[in-house]
Amino acid sequence: MSKVFDIFKRDVLSSTRNTLAIYMIIVPIILAVVIALSAQGLNDTAVKVAMLEDDTPEHIEFMRKYAKVELFNSVNELERRIMKRDEIAGLLPKGDGYEIIVQGNEPEMIEVYTKTLSALYELGVSKEDSRSEIYNFNRHVPPVKKMLVIMLISITIMLAGMLISFGIVEEKTENTINAINVTPVSQNGFIIGKSALGGTAAMASIVISIIITGFYDINWLMIILVGVSSLILSVLIGFLQGLNSKDVMEASTGVKVLLLPIAGSIAGYELLADKWQWTMYWSPFYWAYKANDMILSKTADWPTVLLCTGLVLVISLTAYLVMMPKIRKGLS
Amino acid sequence: MISVKNLSHSYNNDGILAINNISFDVAKGETFGFLGPSGSGKSTTQGILTGLLKQQTGKVSVAGYDTMKVQNERFNKIGVSFEQSNVYSKLTARENLKFYAKLFDVPTRDPDELIRLVGLEGKEKVRAGEFSKGMKHRLTFARSMINNPELWFLDEPTTGLDPTIAATIKDIIRERTASGTTCFLTTHNMYIADELCDRVAFIIDGEIVLIDTPKKLKLQYGQKLAEIEYFKDGKLITETLKTIDNADKSRIADIIKNYDVQTMHTKEATLEEIFIQVTGRGLA
Known part of the structure; x- marks a missing residue:
């Protein structure tokens, strides 16, 4: 040996x-x-949303609960951010509602998810209002x-x-x-x-x-x-x-x-x-x-x-x- | 120390024999030269004796061990110096010898002492990869002594060495054999065999054609010649005459009596000449 x-x-x-x-x-x-x-990149599946700093604090707070929010002080800056390579949707106030800005090559899910979040906010609904139960297999x-x-x-x-x-x-x-x-x-x-x-x-x-x-x-x-x-x-x-x-x-x-x-x-x-x-x-x-x-x-x-x-x-x-x-x- | 009976070997089992039914014995303390040209069967025989080649037929005993049986402990008694140097180029001279020393179960020699012995002092910490061919050969030779072998296999121990180093190596071999080490020397260099061996075997085409002491071979096959140089009519003449032939003996006496003899030498046949005489072939 x-x-x-x-x-x-x-x-x-x-x-x-x-x-x-x-x-x-x-x-x-x-x-x-x-x-x-x-x-971290592999784990991170959160949807990113670009918003203006002068949006209402309540709206920004609501979106932060369900998405990764990035704030910009002008529409131009926000649009420049949208044009970058990664997937992010812009959410701008327009009239009584909101306008969703996308680059055009994102998965449809990004657009739909942002639109749904916006609708829930406008309706004043949160996840606590859901009657669905969650069963977790604890796969982390x-x-x-x-x-x-x-x-x-x-x-x-x-x-x-x-x-x-x-x-x-x-x-x-x-x-x-x-x-x-x-x-x-x-x-x-x-x-x-x-x-x-x-x-x-x-x-x-x-x-x-x-x-x-x-x-x-x-x-x-x-x-x-x-x-x-x-x-x-x-x-x-x-x-x-x-x-x-x-x-x-x-x-x-x-x-x-x-x-x-x-x-x-x-x-x-x-x-x-x-x-x-x-x-x-x-x-x-x-x-x-x-x-x-x-x-x-x-x-x-x-x-x-x-x-x-x-x-x-x-x-x-x-x-x-x-x-x-x-x-x-x-x-x- | 070595006993070989009816040993044959075929590399491809196709009936072509590299060695054919050879038999010989080497006594303890003897230096035995195994001489022959390239491809004669020298390396095959040494390969079987050292266990590097599988024995197929015959009965061989080396250092008291039957070579048909795998008994690695027999290598504690054996040292092998290869014709082609084989040392680890990434290790230093000292590391090479230290590594091999650990693989034996018997007391081993101090690596630095062996390095000094073969004239590599000062190179202990130099990697073998930086050595010249001759230095690597000396390190391989030094390694073969690491376990103080009782039986020492030397394959062309002075090949590629300059005359001074070759003389040192021959002195080491003489010293070890004088202290009782048995030596099996494989070579095609008849001069080194003549200088070192107690007995020699001539092998050609896988068969041993002759085994005897160099002295007896010279007596048996040498022609006992005398070479005389003398002046005749102002010209230097050289004649080689047999000292056992009556006519030549009279001619020698005649030359001495009538001419101005410049030189006169008795001439002894070399092992190489005897080899050519016996086998009809050279050693190249």
């Missing part, structure tokens, strides 16, 4: 002197920051943000494979595998040692990315379990590509092939009708995505997570049995 750790430490040391490896380790964290920073996670984070987890898993393949390419081009083969280190020990950097970096990136994007109160044990199980396939492909590639560029191209089943699995899960979901059951990334989706939504239960993880493991281990002889031969 100590030899495995020594191989891991060597890889860490070597990676700190390799710009590409450092980039691959930190890129998921940068993407997580980008998701976190754009999350924005779906787009959640999807982006799960995609980030999948990309991180792929980057782990790439990192491993780079490590193997380094060993191959420097012919150091032969030097390792004449030490007491077993082939399994070498494989585990060489996988450790990719695996550890990926798990650390996943944990940091989830924290950065604000999903603190999820079941961490579940997310780690799903992460570790989905790493197996990435490790195998990393090894295989590393052994079959002449240089880093060839290895990275090969590992990028992983993007296809990953993207296909995400698209299949999100877009396919229920009756066609079975077409994605072959993909371990589908099951990992499904499990991560439930975990980040906080709707996951242990039996379902264990079932998804089990399926990821079964598919990955089947791939392991197919690929391992080639990997062992390549390491000899």
Whole structure:
């Protein structure tokens, strides 16, 4: 075990002197920051309304309850604001009523919503007058943000494979595998040692990315379990590509092939009708995505997570049995 | 220390044998030279002995371990210096040796001491990627001693080194073998084999054609010649004559008696000449 750790430490040391490896380790964290920073925009679905400052305080107050209100001191300024790229409706007093100004390319909903709010104000009606009851499923996670984070987890898993393949390419081009083969280190020990950097970096990136994007109160044990199980396939492909590639560029191209089943699995899960979901059951990334989706939504239960993880493991281990002889031969 | 019986190997299992039914033994403390041209089967044999190639047939014992069985602990007793240097270019010389030292289960040598030994003192903190080809080769050679091996495999240990460094490497090999290390030296350089080996084996086309000590081979295959330079009618004449042939012996006596002899040397056959004589081929 100590030899495995020594191989891991060597890889860490070597990676700190390799710009590409450092980039691959930190890129998921940068993407997580980008998701976190754009999350507010993803969450914000409020309608924006531009009004004049000299409108009645009651009207401004009423509109502020149901929309994001921006105030302007002249009609010209308000119109300039309307002409900007985002979606905002102008509400100007006109005669006894109001005039709604739009750019023309907004969704119809913006116009209708502003008109409805205006009508409710004119009628003196508020939401408290409604007889509708609200039933809340208590889903607080924005779906787009959640999807982006799960995609980030999948990309991180792929980057782990790439990192491993780079490590193997380094060993191959420097012919150091032969030097390792004449030490007491077993082939399994070498494989585990060489996988450790990719695996550890990926798990650390996943944990940091989830924290950065604000999903603190999820079941961490579940997310780690799903992460570790989905790493197996990435490790195998990393090894295989590393052994079959002449240089880093060839290895990275090969590992990028992983993007296809990953993207296909995400698209299949999100877009396919229920009756066609079975077409994605072959993909371990589908099951990992499904499990991560439930975990980040906080709707996951242990039996379902264990079932998804089990399926990821079964598919990955089947791939392991197919690929391992080639990997062992390549390491000899 | 090494016992090889009826060893054959085919890379593609197609009946074409890289080595064909070879047998030999290497005694403890012996320096055994395995000599042959490129493609003769030297590397295949060393590959099987070091466990880098899977043994297919025959019976091989290395440092007391049966090579058919996977026993990684045997490498604690073995050191291997490769012909092509293989060190991590992103690690310094010291980091390279420290890393390998940790992979063994036996007491290891001080990396800095080994670095000094091969003439790389002052380069401990320099990354191997910045080394010249010769410096990398010396680092690879130093690494092969990290575990104080009982059995030392050396593949072309002086290739690409300048004569001064090559002499240092040969001195290190002599010192270690004098202290009891068994050495299996693979080379096509007959001069280094002649200088270092107790016994040599000639391998060609995957078959061992001869095993003996360099001295006995020279006695057996050398022709015991004398080269004489003398002046005759104002011209410098050179003649090479056999010292065991009666007619040539009389001719030598005649030259000494009648002419002004400038130089006279006995000439010993080199291992290379013997190799060509025995196998009919050169070593290139």
